[in-house]
Amino acid sequence: MIETGEAAVPAATVARLPHYLRALRDLQAAGVRTTSSTELAEASGVGSAQLRKDLSYLGSFGTRGVGYDVGSLTAVIAGALGLGSTxxxxxxxxxxxxxxxxxxxxxxxxxxxxxxxxxxxxxxxxxxxxxxxxxxxxxxxxxxxxxxxxxxxxxxxxxxxxxxxxxxxxxxxxxxxxxxxxxxxxxxxxxxxxxxxxxxxxxxxxxxxxxxxxxx
Structure with missing residues (x-):
């Protein structure tokens, strides 16, 4: 487990976060503003249940029937990975x-x-x-x-x-x-x-x- 301020995040989850971030940035580049857990999981190469469990360690995200805000979730994962500075x-x-x-x-x-x-x-x-x-x-x-x-x-x-x-x-x-x-x-x-x-x-x-x- 790795401490990230508020919660302990499993090392396996940390290892998957860069894949989620890459997929989200690809969506941003394509002009996509919202995405579902199924779409994001497929783009990241994991199951949707695994994706939702991983994101739960970082907070509560997504709106039922709407999905995830790509920009907001990108910022959260980048912050969790310590990418706020170079x-x-x-x-x-x-x-x-x-x-x-x-x-x-x-x-x-x-x-x-x-x-x-x-x-x-x-x-x-x-x-x-x-x-x-x-x-x-x-x-x-x-x-x-x-x-x-x-x-x-x-x-x-x-x-x-x-x-x-x-x-x-x-x-x-x-x-x-x-x-x-x-x-x-x-x-x-x-x-x-x-x-x-x-x-x-x-x-x-x-x-x-x-x-x-x-x-x-």
Whole structure:
């Protein structure tokens, strides 16, 4: 459970909130002002009962026979996700994956700003993979975090380097980390780590593909 001011919200619900927010913003972009739980759930890839239960943790929404006000619900979910202000990101590890993350164009409209890129390789330091920011040396990690007001870090380093990098990040005061490194980071309980294991996810897909083939 995660405390959000008034109530404790289950971690599984928090994980679904970004999907609801994305669907709502798509509706806003299309000029839609109200939506039903069925429509919003379908656009978010969940069941309508699950959607209603998740939203109940944030308050009472929707009008019978009318549905949800898209603008109001968007603001509530964005607020619950802490998107009232811009979060300042540092990406550590500017290999192929790090460069792709640095070049992603969707940060700003979702409330994030990449303010620093760091790498250990002299061949990469000083380059500008995103066309703007120059890659800074990893030796200066603590100074960069302090000087640029970094609030979240993305780790895209090779596995062996990830733990020591994460420990330095935490020692610098950052408590939210998104890790693409193929290792389980061991960090204090007050640090929130979201891990994306691309190979692991592909292996899960391979399992389902094998099971489907065996059932034929």
């Amino acid at each position: 979060h300042r990101l540092a990406i550590i590890g500017i290999g192929n994956l790090g460069q792709a993350l640095a070049n992603y164009s969707g940060y700003t409209k979702r409330g994030f700003e990449v303010v620093a890129l760091l790498d250990v390789s002299p061949a990469v330091v000083g380059s500008r993979p995103s066309g703007g920011l120059a890659v800074e040396p990893l030796d200066e990690l603590e100074k960069v975090i302090a000087d640029k007001g970094v609030t979240m870090v993305v780790i895209a380093t090779p596995g062996p380097a990830a733990q020591s990098v994460a420990e330095r990040v935490v020692a610098s005061g950052v408590r939210e980390i998104l890790s693409f490194a193929p290792v389980a980071l061991q960090l204090p309980d007050d640090v929130v780590v979201r891990s994306v294991d691309v190979a692991g996810e592909l292996q899960i897909l391979a399992f389902h593909a094998a099971a489907r083939a065996a059932a034929r």
